Amino acid sequence: MNATSPTSxxxxxxxxxxxxxxHRVAPGLLSWPAWQALHAADRVLCADGAHPxxxxxxxxxxxxxxxxxxxxxxxxxxxxxxxxVVVATxxxxxxxxxxxxxxxxSGRVRMPELELLPASYDLPGARLxxxxxxxxxxxxxxxxxxxxxxxxxxxxxxxxxxxxxEAIEDGDRDELREELGDVLxxxxxxxxxxxxxxxxxxxxxxSIDDVAGGIVTKLIHRHPHVFGDETAATPEEVKEHWRRTxxxxxxxxxxxEGIPLGQPGLALAAKLASRVRTAGLEVPLPPVEGxxxxxxxxAVRAEAEGVDPEAALRAAARAYRDAIRQREAGAxx
Numbered sequence: 001m002n003a004t005s006p007t008s009x010x011x012x013x014x015x016x017x018x019x020x021x022x023h024r025v026a027p028g029l030l031s032w033p034a035w036q037a038l039h040a041a042d043r044v045l046c047a048d049g050a051h052p053x054x055x056x057x058x059x060x061x062x063x064x065x066x067x068x069x070x071x072x073x074x075x076x077x078x079x080x081x082x083x084x085v086v087v088a089t090x091x092x093x094x095x096x097x098x099x100x101x102x103x104x105x106s107g108r109v110r111m112p113e114l115e116l117l118p119a120s121y122d123l124p125g126a127r128l129x130x131x132x133x134x135x136x137x138x139x140x141x142x143x144x145x146x147x148x149x150x151x152x153x154x155x156x157x158x159x160x161x162x163x164x165x166e167a168i169e170d171g172d173r174d175e176l177r178e179e180l181g182d183v184l185x186x187x188x189x190x191x192x193x194x195x196x197x198x199x200x201x202x203x204x205x206x207s208i209d210d211v212a213g214g215i216v217t218k219l220i221h222r223h224p225h226v227f228g229d230e231t232a233a234t235p236e237e238v239k240e241h242w243r244r245t246x247x248x249x250x251x252x253x254x255x256x257e258g259i260p261l262g263q264p265g266l267a268l269a270a271k272l273a274s275r276v277r278t279a280g281l282e283v284p285l286p287p288v289e290g291x292x293x294x295x296x297x298x299a300v301r302a303e304a305e306g307v308d309p310e311a312a313l314r315a316a317a318r319a320y321r322d323a324i325r326q327r328e329a330g331a332x333x
Contacts, residue, residue, distance in 0.1 A: 014078025014112040016100070017041065017085040020092060021053055021119045024126035028056035034119035037085055038062050043077060045069055046087040053087060053119075071099030078112040132208055135188045149198075150190055157186045169314065187211065221245055243278060255279045266309040269299035277304065 017037050021030070030038075030053075038044060038057065046054060047068040057064050064087065069077065074096070077084045086093065103109045138145045160182045167175040188208055197205030222245045225232035232238045250258060255275040261268065276283050285297055302309040 012081030013075075013110050014081050015083040015115065016074055016078060016112050017083065017115045017117050018088055018093065018097070019085055019117050019119045020088045022122050022126070023052065024122050024129045025120040027052040030119045031121075034117060035060070037083075037117055040083060041085040042082040044085045044087065046089075047093070048089045051087060051089065057087070069096070071096060071103050074100070075103065075109060075112060084112075131184070131188055132192075135185075135192050139189075139192050145189075148189070148193065150193060153186065153189060153193075157183075157190075160186055169311065218249075221249070239278075255281070264310055266295065266299050266302075266313060269296050270303040270309050273300040273303040 019034060019037065038060075039062065044057070044062055044064045045067045046064050047066070049066045054064055069086070074084055074086070086096065100111070100114060104111045140146065160179065164176070164179040164183050167179045191206070191208035191211050195205050195207045197203055220227045222242050223238075224230040224245070225238065225241060230241065232241055252258065255278075256272065259268070259271050259275065263271070285300065286293060299309045302312060
């Protein structure tokens with residue numbers, strides 16, 4: 001039996017570390033294993049000379065060579081047991097990894113050890129930064145998007161909100177995810193327009209960060225039972241906190257203030273009834289006859305019974321639609 005001689009350091013295949021980073025995390029915020037790999041490497045390569053991590057790596061004493069190595073180049077660079085770290089660009093170096101896979105599959109090349117090392121991870125909500133960046137570019141470069149105003153986009157906000165409600169009522173999860181994205185787009189789009197401060201859109205500019213900061217402040221203030229010293233054990237107590245803090249914020253003189261009159265009629269009637277009930281007022285319905293007042297009475301009754309009259313009417317309308325289609329199918333048969 002022939003003994004197998006140990007591999008000498010000169011014959012060792014070495015190691016390739018593909019270091020992936022997220023552009024959604026501030027440059028320089030790398031994991032400890034990433035810093036260890038960078039400091040221990042014989043060579044550190046990066047194809048993108050403008051990679052946001054490079055200034056911070058060099059500040060930390062890491063010598064980074066700007067190069068676009070082929071798979072063969074990397075294998076040769078690792079000969080003798082050396083370790084090469086490749087700082088990946090945003091695309092993750094697919095050409096390089098495909099080339100390494102092709103070499104490994106050929107069976108003709110002794111491959112180095114290959115490690116994929118995430119240097120940083122996205123926090124929850126990080127993809128929202130991508131949306132902001134994409135919206136910035138579309139606003140600047142798209143002939144249609146660059147000309148839009150708040151007023152011109154208003155109808156789309158209404159349409160997307162209704163499509164979201166329909167997806168919820170249909171129980172379609174894929175459609176729900178898509179419609180949520182469409183509604184979110186409207187928010188980001190309007191915020192991007194507002195950031196420019198054009199006279200036709202209102203001269204006082206604000207950004208998506210101002211929008212997010214405002215709602216964060218509002219949520220914290222209106223949830224003292226979560227972020228403060230107050231307590232709330234039931235949904236009713238939570239609603240009372242919300243109503244009380246909102247009344248202080250808005251300093252309204254009437255419970256009807258803040259109710260959008262442009263919403264659908266049944267929803268408007270139910271919202272007025274809800275405000276009356278919450279305030280503990282006794283306000284009789286107008287003693288006038290007619291379809292409108294009959295609908296008003298039905299909406300008030302629905303609200304008192306905990307039924308959303310708009311949702312109830314939509315459900316009935318869908319059932320009516322199905323009945324129409326069934327009758328049409330029967331007529332065609």
